[in-house]
Amino acid sequence: MSKSQDQQIDPNVSQVPGRTLGLAIMCLAILFVAVWMSFQSRQSESLGSAASSSSFEQEAITGFLNDAWFLPDEPLLGFVQIPAGPFTMGSNPALDRLAYENERWSSNRRQGTVEVDDFYIGLFEVTAAQFRAFTAENPDLANRVAADIQGDMPVTNIVWPEALAYARWLQQKLENSADTPAELRNYLAAGGQLSLPSEAEWEKAARGTDGRIFPWGNSPSKEFANYGSSTILAVGSRSCTECAFGLQDMSGNVWELTRSPLQPYPYNPNDDAQNLSEDALWVMRGGSFADGLGNVRAAVRGGVDPSVRNNTIGFRLVISKP
Amino acid sequence: MAISASTISSGSNNKQTHSSLGAFKFPFALSIALIILSFVPRVQGNVTLAWSFWGAAAGLLLWQAYLVFNSRNKNEDRVFSILLRPQHYIQAMVQFSVYAYWGYYWRPVYDHAWLILAQLIFAYTFDMLLAWSRRREYSLGFGPIPIILSINLFLWFRDDWFYMQFIMIAVGFMGKEYVRWNRDGRSSHIFNPSAFALGLFSLVLIATNTTDLTWGQEIASTLTLAPNIYTFLFLVGLVVMYFFSITLVAGMAAITLFGVSALYSAGTGVPYFLDSEIPAAVFLGLHLLITDPSTSPRTPLGKTFFGVLYGLGVFGLYTLLGAMGEPTFYDKLLVVPLLNLSVIAIDRTVRSIHSQALLNVWKESWLGGRSNLAHMSIWIVIFASMSFLGKTDGKHQGDSLPFWEQACASDLPNACGRMLQLEATYCGDNAAWACNELGAHYREGIIADANQELSMAYFSRGCELKFRASCLNLLDTDLVAREVPHELDLRLLLREGGQNLMTLSEQELYERACQHDWVFACENTEGARARI
Numbered sequence: 002m003s004k005s006q007d008q009q010i011d012p013n014v015s016q017v018p019g020r021t022l023g024l025a026i027m028c029l030a031i032l033f034v035a036v037w038m039s040f041q042s043r044q045s046e047s048l049g050s051a052a053s054s055s056s057f058e059q060e061a062i063t064g065f066l067n068d069a070w071f072l073p074d075e076p077l078l079g080f081v082q083i084p085a086g087p088f089t090m091g092s093n094p095a096l097d098r099l100a101y102e103n104e105r106w107s108s109n110r111r112q113g114t115v116e117v118d119d120f121y122i123g124l125f126e127v128t129a130a131q132f133r134a135f136t137a138e139n140p141d142l143a144n145r146v147a148a149d150i151q152g153d154m155p156v157t158n159i160v161w162p163e164a165l166a167y168a169r170w171l172q173q174k175l176e177n178s179a180d181t182p183a184e185l186r187n188y189l190a191a192g193g194q195l196s197l198p199s200e201a202e203w204e205k206a207a208r209g210t211d212g213r214i215f216p217w218g219n220s221p222s223k224e225f226a227n228y229g230s231s232t233i234l235a236v237g238s239r240s241c242t243e244c245a246f247g248l249q250d251m252s253g254n255v256w257e258l259t260r261s262p263l264q265p266y267p268y269n270p271n272d273d274a275q276n277l278s279e280d281a282l283w284v285m286r287g288g289s290f291a292d293g294l295g296n297v298r299a300a301v302r303g304g305v306d307p308s309v310r311n312n313t314i315g316f317r318l319v320i321s322k323p
Numbered sequence: 324m325a326i327s328a329s330t331i332s333s334g335s336n337n338k339q340t341h342s343s344l345g346a347f348k349f350p351f352a353l354s355i356a357l358i359i360l361s362f363v364p365r366v367q368g369n370v371t372l373a374w375s376f377w378g379a380a381a382g383l384l385l386w387q388a389y390l391v392f393n394s395r396n397k398n399e400d401r402v403f404s405i406l407l408r409p410q411h412y413i414q415a416m417v418q419f420s421v422y423a424y425w426g427y428y429w430r431p432v433y434d435h436a437w438l439i440l441a442q443l444i445f446a447y448t449f450d451m452l453l454a455w456s457r458r459r460e461y462s463l464g465f466g467p468i469p470i471i472l473s474i475n476l477f478l479w480f481r482d483d484w485f486y487m488q489f490i491m492i493a494v495g496f497m498g499k500e501y502v503r504w505n506r507d508g509r510s511s512h513i514f515n516p517s518a519f520a521l522g523l524f525s526l527v528l529i530a531t532n533t534t535d536l537t538w539g540q541e542i543a544s545t546l547t548l549a550p551n552i553y554t555f556l557f558l559v560g561l562v563v564m565y566f567f568s569i570t571l572v573a574g575m576a577a578i579t580l581f582g583v584s585a586l587y588s589a590g591t592g593v594p595y596f597l598d599s600e601i602p603a604a605v606f607l608g609l610h611l612l613i614t615d616p617s618t619s620p621r622t623p624l625g626k627t628f629f630g631v632l633y634g635l636g637v638f639g640l641y642t643l644l645g646a647m648g649e650p651t652f653y654d655k656l657l658v659v660p661l662l663n664l665s666v667i668a669i670d671r672t673v674r675s676i677h678s679q680a681l682l683n684v685w686k687e688s689w690l691g692g693r694s695n696l697a698h699m700s701i702w703i704v705i706f707a708s709m710s711f712l713g714k715t716d717g718k719h720q721g722d723s724l725p726f727w728e729q730a731c732a733s734d735l736p737n738a739c740g741r742m743l744q745l746e747a748t749y750c751g752d753n754a755a756w757a758c759n760e761l762g763a764h765y766r767e768g769i770i771a772d773a774n775q776e777l778s779m780a781y782f783s784r785g786c787e788l789k790f791r792a793s794c795l796n797l798l799d800t801d802l803v804a805r806e807v808p809h810e811l812d813l814r815l816l817l818r819e820g821g822q823n824l825m826t827l828s829e830q831e832l833y834e835r836a837c838q839h840d841w842v843f844a845c846e847n848t849e850g851a852r853a854r855i
Contacts, residue, residue, distance in 0.1 A: 018456065018457060018458065020500075020501045020503075023453075023456075023457075023497060023500060023501040024501045024502070026497070027494060027497040027498065027501055027502075030490055030493060030494055030497070031494060031523060031527070033490075034487065034490055034494075034524070034527055035527045035530070035531065038487075038527055038528070038531040038533045038536070039530075039531045041531075041533065041536075042531045042532050042533050160787055161786065161787075161794070162782075162783035162786045162787055162794075162797055163783075165797050165798065166779070166783070169779075196798065260798055262791065262794075273795070274795055274802075274804065276791070277791050277792045277795075277804065277806040278791075278806060278807070278809065279791060280789040280791065280809075281786060281789045281790065281791040281793075281794045282789075283794070306789060307786045307787055307789065307794055308786075308787040308788070308789065323799070
């Protein structure tokens with residue numbers, strides 16, 4: 002085509018529309034795009050800040066404090082002190098016929114004795130309401146807990162790093178709150194840290210110092226634990242006054258994450274930073290509602306990949322000194 | 324390259340004219356085709372995408388209705404003629420071959436095919452209605468195809484934002500129609516239509532910080548997944564150079580970039596670009612984005628200047644965007660409209676040169692008057708030399724993390740920043756080692772400002788990828804645990820811009836790692852053997 006476009010006008014037509022209107026429409030289109038994109042950008046930012054500033058109204062739950070991140074309405078916000086001292090770790094197959102091989106202490110010893118400093122552990126597993134209070138301030142984790150899950154159910158389907166993130170968040174809250182019980186505040190000020198329990202802390206809290214097989218004793222009982230069933234229950238539903246330190250749901254309901262890597266016994270926390278070339282696999286304890294009796298013993302050791310989300314896995318927190 | 328319909332010689336044109344209101348059947352059929360296309364599973368998979376199609380089709384149908392009503396009232400005909408130009412279909416074929424080759428190695432390209440088809444339908448209809456709104460005869464040919472293919476080689480909006488893609492195309496065609504100047508006594512469009520749309524939208528995306536609404540970053544970084552992409556682009560570029568005499572523009576742009584990049588490396592000891600002496604997407608751009616004859620200078624010396632300015636512009640914008648913390652892939656897109664604006668000035672400058680000796684160098688005395696072939700020969704020799712020196716498809720230092728670690732430790736310019744940038748890319752690709760390293764840098768605060776939140780985010784990602792050191796770093800905020808890359812990490816880290824090495828045997832993997840300066844891999848028995 003050798004002629005310019007403006008020269009190619011149909012000769013039958015008397016008047017060609019000017020370019021002004023077209024230019025104006027084009028500029029409007031560009032302006033619309035710029036404004037719309039800017040609006041979208043600000044909206045996504047404000048969504049984030051709205052989430053972070055939101056108090057995230059949740060319904061009150063009996064037995065929990067909705068003005069204290071839904072922690073239990075207990076003297077120490079649901080934390081129970083476990084005194085320092087030794088306990089028996091691992092299983093003795095002569096007494097516990099359901100023991101697995103990985104619970105054996107060493108080739109020549111069935112069980113070991115481990116000294117543990119004093120620490121505090123959650124009376125219950127961390128609940129959906131507690132975790133929601135955390136996610137409401139962290140837009141990246143928004144909707145991590147399904148909306149239809151009751152607030153007093155144990156939180157599940159979270160990965161290991163998220164459980165630790167919750168612990169760090171709660172630590173900040175407890176340290177900065179004037180309402181934190183003095184005993185906890187002092188312990189935190191002395192270097193106490195919220196985290197997942199180590200394997201030893203968890204097992205001592207579950208079986209006490211008398212080497213029992215289950216948290217309540219040596220005989221199986223569905224009265225004290227939710228196992229071999231088809232559904233998760235709200236925390237503390239199977240009240241267990243006989244359990245060591247009065248802790249609830251240490252057996253069954255949901256598996257509980259720990260901060261110990263899955264390594265062969267004998268247990269030695271100094272080994273935790275070794276074998277970095279191996280893939281991470283973390284110990285989980287206590288079994289779940291879906292497990293049989295063998296997996297809800299206090300000494301049972303499961304392994305979980307840190308990226309796994311599962312509706313049978315949750316956690317509880319400890320406050321301990323590293 | 325988007326070729327202007329208004330300035331191309333019509334020597335080989337095949338022209339046939341159709342007129343009357345019946346001509347409206349054509350855009351009507353295309354609008355219906357757009358609606359039908361919205362029912363393919365690829366489009367139905369996303370509600371916003373489907374509505375984008377329906378919205379675009381509704382807009383086109385309303386516009387047609389208005390034009391029909393207007394034409395009847397004023398008793399006017401609307402006319403189109405069929406006009407097939409080799410400039411358009413050869414360009415389209417070259418671009419199509421790039422899509423076919425690239426898409427073979429990066430599947431989202433093939434998944435995008437339906438959306439490109441929809442854009443073509445939209446572009447034809449829009450262009451036709453725009454011409455008729457201006458009461459101008461419409462030349463129906465292959466013109467819109469290179470424009471659409473050119474846009475899609477650089478920027479796609481994600482499905483949830485696809486209506487922006489239609490608006491971008493509309494702006495491109497409106498720019499061609501309305502933003503014009505008088506050049507050499509003729510009215511012609513100022514901007515390359517695809518570059519105009521890409522440039523404007525790039526500015527908007529940068530200004531509103533919404534780059535993540537597009538596939539721009541992925542497009543720019545996945546071209547190198549296709550093996551020997553530089554050689555491929557060079558070969559298809561020769562086709563364009565042969566037919567349309569754009570060797571001076573593309574060749575000089577490439578030579579300038581190679582040159583300044585080499586100068587920078589010689590001066591600083593580190594490569595300027597990460598993936599090659601010229602990023603693959605820039606190499607693509609200089610063959611297919613800046614070479615529109617109607618928006619580039621006409622004289623040989625002017626074309627030379629144009630190419631040199633493109634090279635310098637990309638080089639400068641890469642630095643500027645990087646310093647602003649913006650995605651650097653916009654460099655090649657932002658510079659073209661600026662160059663289009665300078666065309667008249669370049670032509671005027673060339674004409675003001677009174678040195679016959681200088682001007683005659685570029686006159687058609689080369690190779691018996693076939694100067695383009697002479698220019699092409701020189702370009703072939705230069706590219707072959709660069710390839711021989713490993714500056715194109717070969718291993719590139721800029722991809723090597725051990726190199727940047729060493730450079731950062733030696734405090735070479737920009738080395739630590741580039742290392743962080745590279746590690747962020749690999750972490751994004753799920754290389755756990757890279758995530759852990761990033762977390763460590765932000766925790767230590769030595770080569771990057773300390774940022775506990777960011778470091779925890781990287782450690783969390785590394786931990787979820789089963790990197791045990793990352794998990795330990797999450798447990799103890801005073802700790803910085805490090806570990807050499809695991810096997811899966813190496814399969815990502817050693818791809819260095821190419822395909823992931825998932826099928827490489829473990830022995831070959833460690834041999835390759837050793838060859839790429841990962842010292843720990845050489846300590847592996849097989850790696851040590853490879854080095855000997």
